[in-house]
Amino acid sequence: MTFIAALTAFGIITLMMLGLEIMTTYATQGFSFGFSSNRGEIERPPLAKRIARAYQNQIESAAYGVPVLAAAAISNLQFDGAETAAMLFVIGRAAYALLYYSGVSFIRVPAFVLGTLSTFYIAYGLLVSL
Numbered sequence: 747m748t749f750i751a752a753l754t755a756f757g758i759i760t761l762m763m764l765g766l767e768i769m770t771t772y773a774t775q776g777f778s779f780g781f782s783s784n785r786g787e788i789e790r791p792p793l794a795k796r797i798a799r800a801y802q803n804q805i806e807s808a809a810y811g812v813p814v815l816a817a818a819a820i821s822n823l824q825f826d827g828a829e830t831a832a833m834l835f836v837i838g839r840a841a842y843a844l845l846y847y848s849g850v851s852f853i854r855v856p857a858f859v860l861g862t863l864s865t866f867y868i869a870y871g872l873l874v875s876l
Contacts, residue, residue, distance in 0.1 A: 747833035749819035755836045756811060763801045763843055770794045792849065800846035804839065807861065811835060814869050825871030835864040 747755070771779065774794050790798065815832060817823075838861030845854035 747829055747836065749815050749823070749829070749832050752832035752836050753812065753815050753819065756808070756815070756839060759836070759840050759843065760801075760804050760808065763797075763804050767797050767801045770797050793847070796847055796849055800843050803846070804843060807839060811839070811861070811865050814865050814872070817872055818868050821872065821875070823868070823871055823875060825868075825875065828868050828871045831864040831867040831871075835861050835868075838862075838864060 771788075771790075771794070774790060775788055779788075815835070818828060818832070838857050838859075841857035842854050842861060845857055848854075
C-alpha cells in the first residue's frame with residue numbers, strides 16, 4: 747500500500763468513525779440534541795461511550811501517524827517493508843476501532859501495538875534515509 751493510499755484509508759476510517767459517533771449520539775440523545783446550543787454533559791450508554799473513546803483515540807493516533815505517513819510520501823521513501831508497514835498501520839487502526847467497540851479491553855492491545863510499531867518502523871526508515 748502506498749503512503750498516499752494509507753493516508754486516504756486512514757482518513758476514510760476516521761470519517762466513518764466520526765459518522766458512527768454522530769449517529770450514536772443522535773440515537774441516544776434525540777435528533778434535537780444536534781440543534782441545541784445548550785449542550786452540557788450527557789449520559790451515554792456503555793457502547794456509545796466506547797464509540798466516543800475509540801474516535802478520540804483515532805484522532806490522537808493521527809498526531810503521530812499522519813505526519814510520519816505524509817513525510818514518507820513527500821520524501822518518496824524507498825525502504826524495505828515501509829509500504830507494508832503503512833498497510834499494517836491502517837489495518838491495525840481499523841482493527842483497533844472494531845475491537846474497541848467490542849468492549850473487550852485486552853484484545854485490542856495487539857491491534858494498537860501493530861499500528862504503533864508500524865509507524866515507528868516508517869519513522870526509522872525516514873531517519874536512516876536522511
